[in-house]
């Protein structure tokens with residue numbers, strides 16, 4: 001291969017912070033694709049150093065590149081800092097230092113961006129430096145660049161999808177093989193999908209951070225992790241999965257970001273929770289650690305993005321894509337897009353967000369049960385889409401699927417129903433997404 005380098009091009013020197021699941025693959029790809037990367041960037045892309053905690057554990061990295069002094073590496077003669085340590089500190093301080101020193105930054109750290117994005121973008125702007133983070137949401141899937149750049153001329157109204165590989169891996173197993181929750185989480189950890197602390201996945205924090213990033217880009221509004229309504233999958237039971245199957249549905253952990261007007265004006269709502277979706281829905285076929293995200297925009301209509309959302313190599317692919325972009329910017333001059341938060345829309349609380357519920361009840365088998373339950377729905381102004389009464393005696397059950405209503409009204413309805421003497425147990429309550437029943 002003849003590599004065309006710009007005659008004056010100096011190597012682009014890269015500092016890598018962290019060398020775990022993702023970092024190891026970044027090192028491998030940088031080495032294996034060195035010639036192609038140089039040709040694409042117009043200058044060699046050179047690994048200047050790798051900051052790690054325990055150098056003796058990293059046999060795949062040339063010893064002379066390893067250091068435990070991440071701050072010192074950033075302060076040395078480097079152009080780009082790639083952060084794949086994860087967590088808030090020391091990543092936050094290191095990246096702020098890097099940006100303030102004019103280094104371009106590439107990060108996969110959604111937790112950091114969702115909590116301290118504003119501060120990082122401000123530092124990037126002040127220094128005229130690049131801040132890229134495609135790997136932070138939906139791993140290998142090109143999703144943030146399309147939102148930030150390709151769709152910048154459109155008005156996005158909705159982003160909805162599966163953005164956490166670990167929980168999708170677990171839910172797919174529960175629905176498919178019926179494998180146990182603990183076993184499947186262990187497997188997801190072994191495969192490099194789970195966060196260092198997997199409760200971030202299971203309790204929905206990881207998906208909530210990603211939802212905040214997606215909503216911020218889609219709606220030109222600063223949304224932080226704290227603005228996102230969050231429920232994880234810990235409470236999803238085998239009974240919920242079975243109830244979904246009975247209805248021709250499956251359970252997925254969804255991130256849903258919407259821009260809508262109501263009586264109080266235009267607002268965004270951002271939520272992460274398990275939901276039943278029809279098996280015919282395209283998201284129902286997204287299994288294992290795969291992710292898929294729908295984007296709806298006024299002019300573009302509906303778009304779907306699909307691919308590997310977790311794992312070392314897929315995530316490293318997104319990191320390398322960003323690295324090429326920032327390296328090109330350095331070689332050719334110029335920089336990528338800045339933060340765009342001009343719309344500054346309020347975030348609507350979950351209680352006011354319209355949702356739909358599937359409720360499965362274990363009820364007494366006697367006349368008047370249905371009318372007592374229906375009266376509670378009417379009292380809360382919640383309209384019923386489907387009701388199904390099954391079984392007799394001790395096995396009597398009632399399944400209700402509602403039409404759309406404010407989430408707070410649906411919750412109060414469930415609370416009141418749970419207290420009715422004719423209701424023996426609320427077996428399963430889950431939100432429903434997809435087509436109207």
Ligand SMILES: NC(=O)C1=CN([C@@H]2O[C@H](COP(=O)(O)OP(=O)(O)OC[C@H]3O[C@@H](n4cnc5c(N)ncnc54)[C@H](O)[C@@H]3O)[C@@H](O)[C@H]2O)C=CC1
Nearest residue numbers: 018019020021022051052053084085086108109310311315
């Ligand atoms: N694993 C995945 O599938 C994906 C991970 N990410 C994100 O990428 C980042 C890295 O994830 P993984 O590689 O999976 O994590 P990991 O836990 O495998 O690797 C992180 C590495 O950073 C090292 N480290 C911790 N503190 C350090 C410090 N002060 N200086 C230098 N090294 C330090 C750790 O020893 C570890 O080797 C996280 O922000 C994660 O959320 C994003 C998308 C997918």
Ligand SMILES: N[C@@H](CC=O)C(=O)O
Nearest residue numbers: 164165166193195310
């Ligand atoms: N833990 C995350 C990794 C990718 O972001 C996930 O499971 O999706």
Ligand code: NA
Nearest residue numbers: 134137139141
């Ligand atoms: Na991505």
